[in-house]
Every structure is written in C-alpha cells, then in structure tokens.
Amino acid sequence: MELLSGADMIARFLKDEGVERIYGYPGGAALHIYDALFRQDSVQHILVRHEQAATHAADGYARASGKPGVVLVTSGPGATNAVTGIATAYMDSIPMVVLCGQVASHLIGEDAFQETDIVGVTRPIVKHSFSIKHPSEIPAVLKKAFYLASTGRPGPVVVDIPKDMTAPTERYEYVYPKKVKIRSYNPVTRGHSGQIKKAVDMMLKARRPVFYTGGGIVTGRASEALTDLVQRLGFPITTTLMGIGGYPQGDRQSLGWLGMHGSYEANMAMHHADLIVAIGARFDDRVTNNTSKFCPTAKIVHVDIDPSSISKTVRADVPIVGAAGSVINEMISLVQDREPASPEALEEWWKTIDGWRAEREGKLYEPSKPGEALKPQEVIEAVYRATRGEAFVTTDVGQHQMFAAQYYKFAKPNRFITSGGLGTMGFGFPAAMGVKLNFPQDDVVCFTGEGSFQMMMQELSTCKQFEVGVKIVNLNNQSLGMVRQWQDLNYKSRHAHSYMESLPDFAKLIEAYGFTALKVERHEELAPALERAFADTNELVFLDVYVDPFEHVYPMQVPLGSMRDMLLSKTERT
Amino acid sequence: MRHIISILLENEPGALSRVVGLFSQRNFNIETLNVAPTEEPSLSRLTVTTVGDDRVIEQITKHLNKLIDVVKLVDLTEGNHIERELMLVKVKALGASRDEVKRTADIFRAQIVDVTPSVYTVQITGDAGKLDAFVQAMAPIGILEVARTGVSGIARGDKLLSL
Missing domain, CATH: 3.30.70.1150 (ACT-like. Chain A, domain 2)
Structure with a gap:
C-alpha cells in the first residue's frame, strides 16, 4: 500500500494516465502541487507567461494529437485567466482537463485572498466540473475528469482543488483507478441500424447529394472511413471549418469548406442539393446563414454523437445518434455492391458543380506583381508550397484565418488548428507552441495578424525558455482586417477602432527575445524569406509580411440570405 | 404548450445549479421548480414546469440529459399523470x-x-x-x-x- 499526499497523487496520477506534458502557471493555492511536480521527472511542466496561453497550448496539443490537453493554474486570477481558453475548447469540443488550485476549504466563501468560485464561473463552458472534497478521492475524480473530457462529445473538464486537499502532511492510499463508471453517463457509439439503412437508401436514390461533415470526423478519428464512403459513392463533399482535413482537400470530390467564407461551389451545391448527409457537424449560424432559407430542396440526414446537436437549428429528416466512425462503417457495409439509382443524375450534378467551379475561377483575388505589396492569399499559398502542404497550421482569428483555411489545402485531419466556434483572437501562437512541443519533427506554422498576435505575444518568452521553434507568419495589414471589412460593407467605411496605431517594430521585438524576424514588404521578397524561415524546422522565425491592407475575404455570404447569396468580389454580387 | 419534466438528479453539491443554469444559458423558461431528496439518498427528484413548442421541449430534454448529474428524466405531460x-x-x-x-x-x-x-x-x-x-x-x-x-x-x- 502506498501512502501519498494529495499533491503527490496528482503528479503520480498524471504519470499513470500517460500525460507527458502539462501547461501552467504557479501561485499560492497550487504550490503543494508544484512542489510535487518538482520532485518527479515523468511529467514535464511548461511554464507559460499567461494562463490563457496554457489553455490554448493544451488545446493545440489536443487538436493535433486527439488526446486531452492538461492545464494547471492557481486559484482566483490564475483560474479566471484560463476562462477564455476553456470556452474556446468547449465551443470546439476539445478534450481538456483544467486543474485549478483553490483556497483552503475552511476559507471558501469568505472572499479569501485569490478566491474565485471557478466552478461557478466556468459552469456554462465546461462539459463537467468537480470540486475535491477529500484528498482520498483525488485519483477517482481525476480519472472521471479524463474519461469525461475524452469520450462521447469531448470537452473541457475543470477540477477545483482546495489547498488543504494537497497538504503534504495528509497522506492517503493511492491506487490508479483502471476503470471508471459514471451511472448517468453512457455515451452512445452505434447508431440505430434502421435509421442508417433508411439513410443509405436515400443516399442511393439521391440525384443531387452532398456530404457535409464537421469536427466530429476529426475528433472521432473517422476520416479514413469517411474517405472510403465518399469515394465509393462518388458524391461531392464539403466540410466545416472544424472538419477541414477530414477528407483530403486536394481530391476532386472535395468542394472545400462551406459557410460565410466557404467556397462558392460548396455553398451553391448545398443550396441546390436534394440530400444533405451531415456527419459530426452542427449546422451553426456561420454555416447555414439564414436557416429559414437554408437548402430549400434538401432532405437532411444528420449523424451526431450528441443528440442535442440534432434538430437544434435545422430539422433533420433522418436523425442518427452515434459515433461518426461506427455509423460510417455501417453505411459502407450497406453501400457495398449497390449502385446509385441514377448514375446519370449524379453525372449531371457533377457537371453543374464543375460549372460553378469555373464560374468563380480567378475572381476571388488578383495576385500581386513584382514591386507591389503582397496579397495575403498568395502568402498562404506560398507557405503551402514551402511546407509541401504537410505542416501543422494554427491560426488566430480574422481575415488571415479565413485565408489560411481557403488557400492552405489539407490532406490530413488534425493539421488545421483554429478557434472555429468561439473565434478567440490570441489562440494561434500558444496553440502552435503546444503542437510544436509535442511534434518536434514537424513544421508548425502560425498564421496570425498584428491584432491577434499582440494578444498573446508574451509567449515569445515561453518559446525562448523551452526552445519552441514555431514559424509565425504575421499577415500585417496594419488594421483589424475582418472588422474593417464589415465596416466597409455595412458602415460606409467608417473604420471605428479597426486600425492599429502605434504598431511595434515587430522585428526589433522578436530580436529582443533572441529570435529571427524577417520583414517582407514586396512581392519579390517573399520567396527568399520563406527559404530562410523554413531552413531549420526547430528555429523560431517570425515573418512580418506587409500585405495589401485593402483586401477583403471572398466569397462572403450576404447576411440573412440563403447559402447561395454570396459576394465574390468587392463589386460583384452573384 | 406547458410541460412537466421530472428529473432524477445526483444529490451532489452544485447539481441543482447546473440544471437551473442550463435554463438561463439556453434561454429556456422555468415556470415552477420543485426539488427534494428521494427515498434513495444519492438522488434528488426535481420537477420543473416549462412552456415551449415541441422543438424547444425536445431541446430542453436533450440538454438536460446531457448534464452529467442528470441520471434520468421523464416528460410527465407525454402520458397520464x-x-x-x-x-x-x-x-x-x-x-x-x-x-x-x-x-x-x-x-x-x-x-x-x-x-x-x-x-x-x-x-x-x-x-x-x-x-x-x-x-x-x-x-x-x-x-x-x-x-x-x-x-x-x-x-x-x-x-x-x-x-
């Protein structure tokens, strides 16, 4: 029998759970835990410079690996600083366990120093939360936290740990709980066979079908099965922003991603479809545009592991509750040896889609010429080529995020790492850090903008301490580009607080941390800068690329319209 | 339409606030709320009356079921009660x-x-x-x-x- 203090139990549990790395920041209420971490060498602690960065780094790791990211913060401000990162993970269903120090039990409720009711604060943005009531329950509660975070529809779990629960003087028996059972939590895996059969019959009869798949394919590790199913059927497929890479984007059947800034052909195909097969996607407002005008002629099959996602915004004709992989595999077995009822109709459908592809060709942006400022789109394309399309790509939020999603073509899942649901500026850089620490052999690129980067740039210091060689591509348009785009379109170009006065000299800033920064101002400077930037995969390089500040993101759906109501350029309305 | 939803809830600190919080977060409405422990000490029974069309009630029951502390629930108004x-x-x-x-x-x-x-x-x-x-x-x-x-x-x- 092994007697351990609560703090040692936490360190020991993390090791037994297979956690290699956690991200955090110490403080009073977490000091016993930090001391336990100091006295072991199985779990590496990455000291960030702001707790929000700890959550984004853990989140980036979780998105790249599919395993839960782990965060350790102290009570009060440590925990509240983590809130934005918890909400980011919650909105995108990312597995995360956040351990928060708390003031000692006898002080709770007394407005003690650094006391915040973090379970209360985070209640709407967690999958579940726990408060430790006795040190002996630590192993069981942590096991439940990891189990809940990573099964079913994943999400963040907060564990609140009062300081006296980790006191070194109080020791209890430690046994790693191999099994976990929560009587009220039994996530479904298999879908209803009758419903799946019905869906497959509809798929084989459909004349204008479209697959519409989301993050559930990525978290459910179902992209191989999906690719198999889609290719057997020969249907077009569009993914959400979160589902990017769930199906190889370079393939002819891929229409790219859909929604507000999705591809023209994806949105047109959705609007004109007679059957939409949605898997692991949630019909959110950035996808559907106005739900009352959404896909007027389509029947909808909706597969999701979370019943509450089905028929939440758009009514499903065939709802199927189940894990994406299991349902897709069952669909594959039903599709085998069967042919679509009308191959001619499908052929006709592809002709229409190819027509849409041709229609938008060359309309979305005009490349720059030597001597001119670069277009942000072509910078993404150049980075795509420089990394052979194989990098992990993280983004911040705004125009650069949409451009990265549009012009970097992902062949694999878990490679495009972006805050889709919450839209958290400041996410990209710390997320890239979390990815790079765990995938040191790979190129990790963070596309950012000077607005977003300044929200988390203190993490340069973390990168220095832990030698994190991420590539930061700052698409510098000297303004909050997406905000300004909306102001151009809806507020007669009154640019209220959307431009950045007093930008720092980023090169000097980066050099102050001992890293390399390259400034790119004209077309011809990009190629040599990229060559330099990607010469050593483990060197942090910051590319400050001055891009055309007047560029807009297109296509853009017209607010309150249908899927097909899109602008393709500043002047043209389709 | 008015619905009466009865819920078996883990008798744990904070469980009630998750249920109540859900209604305000998701813009659902609570007309009455009644909660007390059951004959099984680890469970509370909570009864809530709410108003909404079928779509809203479906969402309410699905989201309630998703709460980890909710063990079981029934919409009593679906049958004789x-x-x-x-x-x-x-x-x-x-x-x-x-x-x-x-x-x-x-x-x-x-x-x-x-x-x-x-x-x-x-x-x-x-x-x-x-x-x-x-x-x-x-x-x-x-x-x-x-x-x-x-x-x-x-x-x-x-x-x-x-x-």
Whole structure:
C-alpha cells in the first residue's frame, strides 16, 4: 500500500494516465502541487507567461494529437485567466482537463485572498466540473475528469482543488483507478441500424447529394472511413471549418469548406442539393446563414454523437445518434455492391458543380506583381508550397484565418488548428507552441495578424525558455482586417477602432527575445524569406509580411440570405 | 404548450445549479421548480414546469440529459399523470369574512392550519388550476401572503421514474 499526499497523487496520477506534458502557471493555492511536480521527472511542466496561453497550448496539443490537453493554474486570477481558453475548447469540443488550485476549504466563501468560485464561473463552458472534497478521492475524480473530457462529445473538464486537499502532511492510499463508471453517463457509439439503412437508401436514390461533415470526423478519428464512403459513392463533399482535413482537400470530390467564407461551389451545391448527409457537424449560424432559407430542396440526414446537436437549428429528416466512425462503417457495409439509382443524375450534378467551379475561377483575388505589396492569399499559398502542404497550421482569428483555411489545402485531419466556434483572437501562437512541443519533427506554422498576435505575444518568452521553434507568419495589414471589412460593407467605411496605431517594430521585438524576424514588404521578397524561415524546422522565425491592407475575404455570404447569396468580389454580387 | 419534466438528479453539491443554469444559458423558461431528496439518498427528484413548442421541449430534454448529474428524466405531460402543488395562503379573517374564508376553504377542500384573531392560514393542495381558482376566490376578501411549492408530479399506473 502506498501512502501519498494529495499533491503527490496528482503528479503520480498524471504519470499513470500517460500525460507527458502539462501547461501552467504557479501561485499560492497550487504550490503543494508544484512542489510535487518538482520532485518527479515523468511529467514535464511548461511554464507559460499567461494562463490563457496554457489553455490554448493544451488545446493545440489536443487538436493535433486527439488526446486531452492538461492545464494547471492557481486559484482566483490564475483560474479566471484560463476562462477564455476553456470556452474556446468547449465551443470546439476539445478534450481538456483544467486543474485549478483553490483556497483552503475552511476559507471558501469568505472572499479569501485569490478566491474565485471557478466552478461557478466556468459552469456554462465546461462539459463537467468537480470540486475535491477529500484528498482520498483525488485519483477517482481525476480519472472521471479524463474519461469525461475524452469520450462521447469531448470537452473541457475543470477540477477545483482546495489547498488543504494537497497538504503534504495528509497522506492517503493511492491506487490508479483502471476503470471508471459514471451511472448517468453512457455515451452512445452505434447508431440505430434502421435509421442508417433508411439513410443509405436515400443516399442511393439521391440525384443531387452532398456530404457535409464537421469536427466530429476529426475528433472521432473517422476520416479514413469517411474517405472510403465518399469515394465509393462518388458524391461531392464539403466540410466545416472544424472538419477541414477530414477528407483530403486536394481530391476532386472535395468542394472545400462551406459557410460565410466557404467556397462558392460548396455553398451553391448545398443550396441546390436534394440530400444533405451531415456527419459530426452542427449546422451553426456561420454555416447555414439564414436557416429559414437554408437548402430549400434538401432532405437532411444528420449523424451526431450528441443528440442535442440534432434538430437544434435545422430539422433533420433522418436523425442518427452515434459515433461518426461506427455509423460510417455501417453505411459502407450497406453501400457495398449497390449502385446509385441514377448514375446519370449524379453525372449531371457533377457537371453543374464543375460549372460553378469555373464560374468563380480567378475572381476571388488578383495576385500581386513584382514591386507591389503582397496579397495575403498568395502568402498562404506560398507557405503551402514551402511546407509541401504537410505542416501543422494554427491560426488566430480574422481575415488571415479565413485565408489560411481557403488557400492552405489539407490532406490530413488534425493539421488545421483554429478557434472555429468561439473565434478567440490570441489562440494561434500558444496553440502552435503546444503542437510544436509535442511534434518536434514537424513544421508548425502560425498564421496570425498584428491584432491577434499582440494578444498573446508574451509567449515569445515561453518559446525562448523551452526552445519552441514555431514559424509565425504575421499577415500585417496594419488594421483589424475582418472588422474593417464589415465596416466597409455595412458602415460606409467608417473604420471605428479597426486600425492599429502605434504598431511595434515587430522585428526589433522578436530580436529582443533572441529570435529571427524577417520583414517582407514586396512581392519579390517573399520567396527568399520563406527559404530562410523554413531552413531549420526547430528555429523560431517570425515573418512580418506587409500585405495589401485593402483586401477583403471572398466569397462572403450576404447576411440573412440563403447559402447561395454570396459576394465574390468587392463589386460583384452573384 | 406547458410541460412537466421530472428529473432524477445526483444529490451532489452544485447539481441543482447546473440544471437551473442550463435554463438561463439556453434561454429556456422555468415556470415552477420543485426539488427534494428521494427515498434513495444519492438522488434528488426535481420537477420543473416549462412552456415551449415541441422543438424547444425536445431541446430542453436533450440538454438536460446531457448534464452529467442528470441520471434520468421523464416528460410527465407525454402520458397520464398526477400533478399536485401545495399552497399556504394567509388571508384577512375579520368579522363576516371569517366565515366566508372558512366556507370557501371547505368548498375547495382546503384546511385552515393556523388561526389568529385577524388572520387565517389556509393550506390547499391540487393542480395549478385549482390553486389559481382558490387565489381568485380569496382575492376580494384580502390575501396577505401566498407560498406555493411549485408542481410535483408522478405518472399514473405502472410507469416508474427510478433507477
């Protein structure tokens, strides 16, 4: 029998759970835990410079690996600083366990120093939360936290740990709980066979079908099965922003991603479809545009592991509750040896889609010429080529995020790492850090903008301490580009607080941390800068690329319209 | 339409606030709420009445089911059920109205459970409609205070909400 203090139990549990790395920041209420971490060498602690960065780094790791990211913060401000990162993970269903120090039990409720009711604060943005009531329950509660975070529809779990629960003087028996059972939590895996059969019959009869798949394919590790199913059927497929890479984007059947800034052909195909097969996607407002005008002629099959996602915004004709992989595999077995009822109709459908592809060709942006400022789109394309399309790509939020999603073509899942649901500026850089620490052999690129980067740039210091060689591509348009785009379109170009006065000299800033920064101002400077930037995969390089500040993101759906109501350029309305 | 949803909830600190929080986060509405431990000490039973169309009620039950602390739930209004609420009403009872209060209480099969020279406290049980009618009947005499428990309910016949 092994007697351990609560703090040692936490360190020991993390090791037994297979956690290699956690991200955090110490403080009073977490000091016993930090001391336990100091006295072991199985779990590496990455000291960030702001707790929000700890959550984004853990989140980036979780998105790249599919395993839960782990965060350790102290009570009060440590925990509240983590809130934005918890909400980011919650909105995108990312597995995360956040351990928060708390003031000692006898002080709770007394407005003690650094006391915040973090379970209360985070209640709407967690999958579940726990408060430790006795040190002996630590192993069981942590096991439940990891189990809940990573099964079913994943999400963040907060564990609140009062300081006296980790006191070194109080020791209890430690046994790693191999099994976990929560009587009220039994996530479904298999879908209803009758419903799946019905869906497959509809798929084989459909004349204008479209697959519409989301993050559930990525978290459910179902992209191989999906690719198999889609290719057997020969249907077009569009993914959400979160589902990017769930199906190889370079393939002819891929229409790219859909929604507000999705591809023209994806949105047109959705609007004109007679059957939409949605898997692991949630019909959110950035996808559907106005739900009352959404896909007027389509029947909808909706597969999701979370019943509450089905028929939440758009009514499903065939709802199927189940894990994406299991349902897709069952669909594959039903599709085998069967042919679509009308191959001619499908052929006709592809002709229409190819027509849409041709229609938008060359309309979305005009490349720059030597001597001119670069277009942000072509910078993404150049980075795509420089990394052979194989990098992990993280983004911040705004125009650069949409451009990265549009012009970097992902062949694999878990490679495009972006805050889709919450839209958290400041996410990209710390997320890239979390990815790079765990995938040191790979190129990790963070596309950012000077607005977003300044929200988390203190993490340069973390990168220095832990030698994190991420590539930061700052698409510098000297303004909050997406905000300004909306102001151009809806507020007669009154640019209220959307431009950045007093930008720092980023090169000097980066050099102050001992890293390399390259400034790119004209077309011809990009190629040599990229060559330099990607010469050593483990060197942090910051590319400050001055891009055309007047560029807009297109296509853009017209607010309150249908899927097909899109602008393709500043002047043209389709 | 009005629905009565009965929930078996883990009897844990914070469980109730997750249920109540869900209603405000998702813009659902709570008309009445009633909660107490059950014969099984690890479980509470919570009954909530809410109003919404089928789509909203479907979302409410799905989101409730998603809460880890929710063990089981039933929408009682989907079948035959018994619905009861208890109300305590303090009414002015002076002069002629003393008899009037007593008579009305008898008609409603309510009991007077506390008496002072000027006040009767009446206890009444029934469905929400009956309690509303009683309040209406007493209003002209002079209601001083009303305490209602909110609706509790159970399915008729063999149907059970249990583990």
